[in-house]
Structure formats: C-alpha cells, structure tokens
Amino acid sequence: MLKTQISLLGIILLVAFIETVLVPEVWGTLRCDLFLGMIIGVIIHLGFSQGLLFVMVTSVLLQAFTGARPGLLPLFYLFTFVVLNIIKDIIYLENIMTQLMLAAAFSALGAGALVLFLDISLTSRELAAVTLGTVLTGCASPLMAALVGRVKRAYEG
Amino acid sequence: MEHGGTNKIIPAVIALAIVIVLLSLGQYRSLTSGLSPVREGFYIAERVVTTPFRVIHALWTDYIALVNTRKENKRLAARIERLEVQSMALQGLKGENERLRAMLDFRSEHGDIKLYPAQLLAQDISIVFKTVIIDRGRRHGFFPGMPVVSPLGFLGRVISVSPHTSQVLLITDPTSAIPAVIEESQVKGIVKGAGTNVLSMEYVRSTELVAVGEMVVTSGLQGRLPKGLRIGRIVRVEKDPHKIFTRITVSPSVEMSKIEGVFGVVFRAEDTD
Known part of the structure; x- marks a missing residue:
C-alpha cells in the first residue's frame, strides 16, 4: 500500500510538471487537469480509504502550484472523489467513454464554478482555452486511470 | 510540244491562283482549322x-x-x-x-532601487488563478510582499517563498489589488485583477476626467511598492450617471502568458536587512 501511494505521489510530481510547465508552454492560457483521471483510477483500483488518503494528500500538495484560496483545491477534488464514489454503483466507471465524459464534466464544472463565484467574464480566447482544456482533460483521464491501475498491479498484484 | 506546254501552264496557273487566294485569305487563321x-x-x-x-x-x-x-x-x-x-x-x-x-x-x-533577477519556473495549475513560480527564493533575497517587475512593467507581488523558489501573485489574479494612479491626470484608484488578461481600475470618481490610452502606474502608496511602475493602459472607460465611480478597464503592460525574465524589487533600506 505504501509503495503504491509513494509511486502515485511521484506521478503527481510529473503531473504537476506537465500541468504547470509543459502545457502552458504550448499555450499560456491552456490548462489540462490530469489529476481528475487519477481520481477515477484511484476509485476503480484502490478503493475508498486508500483513495481518500491519496486524494487528500495530493490535493494539498497541488495547492502549492496555485494561487487559489487554501483548501479550495482539496475541496473540489474531495467533492469529485465523493461524488464519483457514490455514482460508481450506478454507472460503469471502468468504461473509457464514461471516464472521459466524467472527467470532462467535472473539469467544466470546476472551471464554471470558479468563473461564477469569482464573477469573471472570460474573453472568447480564454473560453476557447477552457473548452480545449476540458476536452484534453477528458481525453487524458482514461490514460491516467489506467496508469493508476498499472501501479497498483505492479505493487499489490 | 506546244500542246504539251499548254497542258502544263493551265495546272500551273490554277496552282498560282490557289496560292494567291490562300495568301490573300491568310489573315483568317480560323480557316486553317479545316486542315486539322x-x-x-x-x-x-x-x-x-x-x-x-x-x-x-x-x-x-x-x-x-x-x-x-x-x-x-x-x-x-x-x-x-x-x-x-x-x-x-x-x-x-x-x-x-x-x-x-x-x-x-x-x-x-531604476538605479535607485535594488533588483533581484529571476526566471519563470512554472505557472498556476488553474486557469482562473494567476500566480507564477520563479526560480529565486529566500536564499536569494526574496521575501513575501516583495514587488516583482519585468522590463515592460509591474507583474505582481511575492506571496510565499521557499529557499529556492517564490510564488508570485500576478496583478491579473482576482484577489490582487494595487494602489495606482493615472500618469497624465494623477487620478488615484485601485487596480484589481479580474482573473482574465485585463484589469479593472476601481474607486475613480465619475467626475474625474479619464481617457482611453492613458497610462496607469503604481502610486507608491503601498509600503513596499515603488512609485511609477507601469501597470497598463486604459482601454475602456464606462461612465454611468447613476453611479459614483467610473468603470475603467486596463490592459496590462506585460503579457502575462509570455513572462520570462523578472526582477524582485527592493527600494526601502529595511527590506534588504
């Protein structure tokens, strides 16, 4: 269990690098949330208790890469984790299309909520970046979920 | 012999006539298509x-x-x-x-102020919040509240430091507020971030004369912030007769998505201690 968690934290560093350095290098206003895919993977492969621990620790770590009010990021990811845990009995979360749609939906929900609460009016260029970011997040989520599964299988069989 | 000569002349004359006719019709090139x-x-x-x-x-x-x-x-x-x-x-x-x-x-x-150069390391994980991480921290003289500028203008302030990195809150962040002044008219206000690539200048009375294109600079009213650092140019002025304040939109001097080299600024003696 510990090895899995440490490996996943290592992946999170890579995720942070991609999200804060590589993706903005391509387009300054573009962001792609790879962590949402990992949350889906954690729900499928690690179970609730291990997953919750991972999501909490990771979202706090990711707080270091944002100017968001402390706790906002963990709140959002925890909300996502809990909601997905509830609906996993209703929908087949292992399905790639489901993962893609859910990650995109939560990404859009997060961005939309921030825009609404902070009363931000996005320009068309920024809206395009958010839309593209949502699509990329959705597309990356099955990969990230599969990655969590591989790490889990590597250490715990 | 004479009879034979007459037989040759008649075909020769006919040939010559044809040549002459052809020569005379030569200007009508379309006629040659018959020969295709x-x-x-x-x-x-x-x-x-x-x-x-x-x-x-x-x-x-x-x-x-x-x-x-x-x-x-x-x-x-x-x-x-x-x-x-x-x-x-x-x-x-x-x-x-x-x-x-x-x-x-x-x-x-800016010879009167002390500048600490740094490079951009990473950007904010969220699109809404506008912070950047630079590659200089406490060990290099950076501290929370330190103003950060680029050669084109004011960028923001350091909000947290580690030994080798600093997190900078850009002026475009929705939580950023900077005391500012319009350079030409010396009208004061607060420049706030909007979470997008534009800023809003608030608390400027409707009675003040403000024009599009005027430069907004730091007013120096906030402790560590030097006076006169370029913030941006006014791109829109909206006056509502029913409101006390004018709504002013400012376009930042620095394009935040293209930041590379930055400076931490110290202009008061006690900050260097």
Missing part, C-alpha cells in the same frame, strides 16, 4: 515512329538523373537540417539578447 485532320494524321504517325526512341531516351536520362537527384536530395536535406538548427539557435540568441538588453535598460532606468 491532316495535322492529326501527321502527329499520330510521328508518335508511332518516335515513341520507342523517346521511351528509351527518357528511361536512360531519368534513371541517371534520379540517382544523382537522390544523392543531391540527401545532401540538401542534411544541409537544410543543419541550417534550421543554426537558425533556431540564432533566433534563440537574438530573443535572449533582446530580453537581456531590455532588462539592462530597466536596471539603468
């Missing part, structure tokens, strides 16, 4: 005879040319690759040179 079947016939015959020779000639010369071209192509492709790499390196050097020159100019313009 003749040309077509000639063409087919010529092709049938010469095609085998043409094929052999083409095979021979094109094969030789192909071999040579392939060699030439390889050589040129390799040369282009080398030149592209050289060009890229030169472009990079040119850009760096321009950036360093701008930084140097900025340094000489």
Whole structure:
C-alpha cells in the first residue's frame, strides 16, 4: 500500500510538471487537469480509504502550484472523489467513454464554478482555452486511470 | 510540244491562283482549322515512329538523373537540417539578447532601487488563478510582499517563498489589488485583477476626467511598492450617471502568458536587512 501511494505521489510530481510547465508552454492560457483521471483510477483500483488518503494528500500538495484560496483545491477534488464514489454503483466507471465524459464534466464544472463565484467574464480566447482544456482533460483521464491501475498491479498484484 | 506546254501552264496557273487566294485569305487563321485532320494524321504517325526512341531516351536520362537527384536530395536535406538548427539557435540568441538588453535598460532606468533577477519556473495549475513560480527564493533575497517587475512593467507581488523558489501573485489574479494612479491626470484608484488578461481600475470618481490610452502606474502608496511602475493602459472607460465611480478597464503592460525574465524589487533600506 505504501509503495503504491509513494509511486502515485511521484506521478503527481510529473503531473504537476506537465500541468504547470509543459502545457502552458504550448499555450499560456491552456490548462489540462490530469489529476481528475487519477481520481477515477484511484476509485476503480484502490478503493475508498486508500483513495481518500491519496486524494487528500495530493490535493494539498497541488495547492502549492496555485494561487487559489487554501483548501479550495482539496475541496473540489474531495467533492469529485465523493461524488464519483457514490455514482460508481450506478454507472460503469471502468468504461473509457464514461471516464472521459466524467472527467470532462467535472473539469467544466470546476472551471464554471470558479468563473461564477469569482464573477469573471472570460474573453472568447480564454473560453476557447477552457473548452480545449476540458476536452484534453477528458481525453487524458482514461490514460491516467489506467496508469493508476498499472501501479497498483505492479505493487499489490 | 506546244500542246504539251499548254497542258502544263493551265495546272500551273490554277496552282498560282490557289496560292494567291490562300495568301490573300491568310489573315483568317480560323480557316486553317479545316486542315486539322491532316495535322492529326501527321502527329499520330510521328508518335508511332518516335515513341520507342523517346521511351528509351527518357528511361536512360531519368534513371541517371534520379540517382544523382537522390544523392543531391540527401545532401540538401542534411544541409537544410543543419541550417534550421543554426537558425533556431540564432533566433534563440537574438530573443535572449533582446530580453537581456531590455532588462539592462530597466536596471539603468531604476538605479535607485535594488533588483533581484529571476526566471519563470512554472505557472498556476488553474486557469482562473494567476500566480507564477520563479526560480529565486529566500536564499536569494526574496521575501513575501516583495514587488516583482519585468522590463515592460509591474507583474505582481511575492506571496510565499521557499529557499529556492517564490510564488508570485500576478496583478491579473482576482484577489490582487494595487494602489495606482493615472500618469497624465494623477487620478488615484485601485487596480484589481479580474482573473482574465485585463484589469479593472476601481474607486475613480465619475467626475474625474479619464481617457482611453492613458497610462496607469503604481502610486507608491503601498509600503513596499515603488512609485511609477507601469501597470497598463486604459482601454475602456464606462461612465454611468447613476453611479459614483467610473468603470475603467486596463490592459496590462506585460503579457502575462509570455513572462520570462523578472526582477524582485527592493527600494526601502529595511527590506534588504
């Protein structure tokens, strides 16, 4: 269990690098949330208790890469984790299309909520970046979920 | 003999007449189209005879040319690759040179303040919040609240530091608020971030005269912030007679998505302690 968690934290560093350095290098206003895919993977492969621990620790770590009010990021990811845990009995979360749609939906929900609460009016260029970011997040989520599964299988069989 | 000569003259005269008629009708080129079947016939015959020779000639010369071209192509492709790499390196050097020159100019313009150079490390994980992480921290003299500028203008303030990195809250962040003044009219206000790539200047009375294009700079009213750092230009002024304050939109001097080299600024003696 510990090895899995440490490996996943290592992946999170890579995720942070991609999200804060590589993706903005391509387009300054573009962001792609790879962590949402990992949350889906954690729900499928690690179970609730291990997953919750991972999501909490990771979202706090990711707080270091944002100017968001402390706790906002963990709140959002925890909300996502809990909601997905509830609906996993209703929908087949292992399905790639489901993962893609859910990650995109939560990404859009997060961005939309921030825009609404902070009363931000996005320009068309920024809206395009958010839309593209949502699509990329959705597309990356099955990969990230599969990655969590591989790490889990590597250490715990 | 005479009879034979008459027989030859009549066809010769007829031929001459035809030539004269043809010469006189020569300006009407369309008339020659009547001769096209003749040309077509000639063409087919010529092709049938010469095609085998043409094929052999083409095979021979094109094969030789192909071999040579392939060699030439390889050589040129390799040369282009080398030149592209050289060009890229030169472009990079040119850009760096321009950036360093701008930084140097900025340094000489602000000799009264102490500047700590730094480079951009990472951007915010969220699109809404506008912070950046730079590669200089506590060990390099950076501290929370320290103003950060680029050669083009004011960027924001350090909000947290680690030994080797600092997190900078950009002026475009929705939680950022900077005391500012319009350079021309000296009208004061607060420049707030909007979470997008524009800023809003607030608390400017409707009675004040404000025009689009005017430069907004830091007012220096906030402790560590030097006066006169460029924030941006006014791009929109909306006055509502029912409201006390004018709604002013400011476009930042610095394009936040293209930040590279920055400076931490210290202008008060106690900050260096």
